[in-house]
Amino acid sequence: MDIEVIAFDVFGTLVDWRSSITDAFARAGRAAGLTADWAAAADAWRSRYYPAMAMVLNGEREFQPLDVLHAEMLDEVAAEFGLEALDGAARAELVRAWHQLAPWPDVVAGLAALRRRHIITPLSNGGVGLLTRLAKAAGLPFDCILSAELASTYKPDRRVYELPAAYFDVPAAQVLMVACHPSDLDGARHAGLATAYIPRAHEWGPGGSAPAPQDWVDLAADDLMALAALL
Amino acid sequence: MDIEVIAFDVFGTLVDWRSSITDAFARAGRAAGLTADWAAAADAWRSRYYPAMAMVLNGEREFQPLDVLHAEMLDEVAAEFGLEALDGAARAELVRAWHQLAPWPDVVAGLAALRRRHIITPLSNGGVGLLTRLAKAAGLPFDCILSAELASTYKPDRRVYELPAAYFDVPAAQVLMVACHPSDLDGARHAGLATAYIPRAHEWGPGGSAPAPQDWVDLAADDLMALAALL
Numbered sequence: 179m180d181i182e183v184i185a186f187d188v189f190g191t192l193v194d195w196r197s198s199i200t201d202a203f204a205r206a207g208r209a210a211g212l213t214a215d216w217a218a219a220a221d222a223w224r225s226r227y228y229p230a231m232a233m234v235l236n237g238e239r240e241f242q243p244l245d246v247l248h249a250e251m252l253d254e255v256a257a258e259f260g261l262e263a264l265d266g267a268a269r270a271e272l273v274r275a276w277h278q279l280a281p282w283p284d285v286v287a288g289l290a291a292l293r294r295r296h297i298i299t300p301l302s303n304g305g306v307g308l309l310t311r312l313a314k315a316a317g318l319p320f321d322c323i324l325s326a327e328l329a330s331t332y333k334p335d336r337r338v339y340e341l342p343a344a345y346f347d348v349p350a351a352q353v354l355m356v357a358c359h360p361s362d363l364d365g366a367r368h369a370g371l372a373t374a375y376i377p378r379a380h381e382w383g384p385g386g387s388a389p390a391p392q393d394w395v396d397l398a399a400d401d402l403m404a405l406a407a408l409l
Numbered sequence: 410m411d412i413e414v415i416a417f418d419v420f421g422t423l424v425d426w427r428s429s430i431t432d433a434f435a436r437a438g439r440a441a442g443l444t445a446d447w448a449a450a451a452d453a454w455r456s457r458y459y460p461a462m463a464m465v466l467n468g469e470r471e472f473q474p475l476d477v478l479h480a481e482m483l484d485e486v487a488a489e490f491g492l493e494a495l496d497g498a499a500r501a502e503l504v505r506a507w508h509q510l511a512p513w514p515d516v517v518a519g520l521a522a523l524r525r526r527h528i529i530t531p532l533s534n535g536g537v538g539l540l541t542r543l544a545k546a547a548g549l550p551f552d553c554i555l556s557a558e559l560a561s562t563y564k565p566d567r568r569v570y571e572l573p574a575a576y577f578d579v580p581a582a583q584v585l586m587v588a589c590h591p592s593d594l595d596g597a598r599h600a601g602l603a604t605a606y607i608p609r610a611h612e613w614g615p616g617g618s619a620p621a622p623q624d625w626v627d628l629a630a631d632d633l634m635a636l637a638a639l640l
Contacts, residue, residue, distance in 0.1 A: 245578070297541060306576040310528060310553040322541040322554035327576075345537040345558075347476070 185301035187357035193279035202275035277311040288402020334365030416532035418588035424510035433506035457482040508542040519633020565596030
C-alpha cells in the first residue's frame with residue numbers, strides 16, 4: 179500500500195455524537211423546563227439522518243447543507259418527544275451542537291500520529307463549516323477539510339469519494355478511507371479507494387456492539403493508534 | 410469589528426515565493442548543467458501569473474487548476490531563458506516547488522496567535538492540494554483550506570471572496586481578508602469583506618518597496634504579529 183492521503187468519516191468514527199448530543203438536549207431541556215429521555219431523543223435525531231440524505235441522493239430534493247437537514251429533523255424529533263417548548267434559538271443551538279462533538283479517546287493522538295507521514299482530512303457529510311468548527315473545538319489536527327458539500331451531494335455518492343484524489347492529483351488507490359460503518363467503506367472501495375475499518379462499539383451507547391471487520395477491507399485496527407502502527 | 414473568519418492571501422502575503430522558486434530553479438539547473446539568472450526566471454514565471462488567470466476570468470478558456478497554468482507558463486519561461494534541456498520530470502518538480510514555499514519570518518507565530526480567537530483559512534488562487542501541501546510543509550496552522558478552485562474561478566472574481574461567508578454561514582463583514590496586494594483587498598471589499606493590509610516590501614526581492622496602506626482598508630499592520638495585537 180502506498181497511501182498519500184487518509185480520509186476519515188467523522189460522526190461515529192472520530193466523534194461520539196451520541197454523548198455530545200444527549201448532553202446538548204439535556205442542557206436545552208433544563209433551560210426550557212422540559213424532561214425527556216435525552217439519549218433516546220439523540221438517537222431519534224440521528225436515525226433520521228440516512229432517510230433525510232436519501233431524498234437528496236434519490237433526486238427527490240436539491241442538495242441542502244447538513245445543518246439545514248439537521249434543523250428539519252430536529253423539528254420532527256421535537257414533535258415526537260413533546261419538546262414543542264424549545265424555541266427557535268434553542269433549536270438553532272442544538273443544530274450547532276453538531277459542530278462541537280467530543281472525540282473518542284484515541285482520536286487526537288491517533289490523528290497526530292497518522293499526520294506525520296500522510297495528509298489527513300475528514301471526508302464527511304457534515305459541511306465545511308461544521309467540520310472546521312468541530313475539528314477546531316476538538317483539537318483534530320487535519321491538514322485540510324474535505325466535505326461532501328464540495329460535491330453538492332452526500333456519501334455514498336461516488337463523487338464524494340472522488341474528491342481527495344482529484345484535489346491531490348493522486349490515484350484513488352493512494353487514498354485510504356477510514357470509517358466504522360461498512361456501508362461507507364463499501365462506497366469508498368467502489369470508487370477505488372483503499373479502506374480501513376475501525377470498530378466503534380459504543381456509537382449507539384453502552385452495551386452496543388460493532389460488526390466484525392469485513393473480509394474485503396484492506397486494513398482493520400482496533401483504534402487510530404493501532405492503525406498508525408499498521409501504516 | 411466582529412470578525413469570525415480570517416482569510417489569507419498566500420503567495421507574497423504569507424510565503425516568499427521568489428526565494429523558494431529561485432532556489433528550485435537553481436537546483437534544477439544544476440542537475441541539468443544549466444546556468445541562468447534564476448531570480449529573473451522566477452520573476453518571469455510569476456509575471457505570467459495574472460495574464461494566465463485573466464484568460465480564465467475573461468472566459469477565453471475554461472477553469473484550469475493553477476498547477477496546469479504553472480506548467481504552461483514554465484514552458485514559456487524555459488524557452489525564454491534557454492532552459493529547453495529541462496526535461497518533463499524536472500519541469501514537474503518545478504511546478505511542485507510551488508507546493509513548498511518558505512513562509513515569511515512572522516507567519517507561523519502570527520497565524521498561531523490569530524488562530525486562538527478566529528477561524529483561519531487561506532483564500533488563494535492556489536488549488537486545494539497545493540495549499541494543503543504548502544501549509545503542511547511550512548507548518549501553517551490553518552483550520553481549513555479554502556481555495557479559488559472551490560469556486561472554479563480565480564480572484565478577483567467575487568465568487569471566490571464569497572466562499573468563506575457561505576461555508577461558515579456568517580455575514581461577509583465577519584470575514585477579514587488579509588493580503589499584501591491592494592487589488593486583492595479591493596476585490597474583497599467589493600464583496601463586503603473586511604480588509605487588512607500587510608506590506609511585503611521584499612516580495613519581488615531585496616531593494617523592493619511596498620505601497621502605503623490604502624485609505625479604505627479597515628486595518629493595516631506591519632506583519633501578522635502586529636495584526637494579532639490589533640485584533
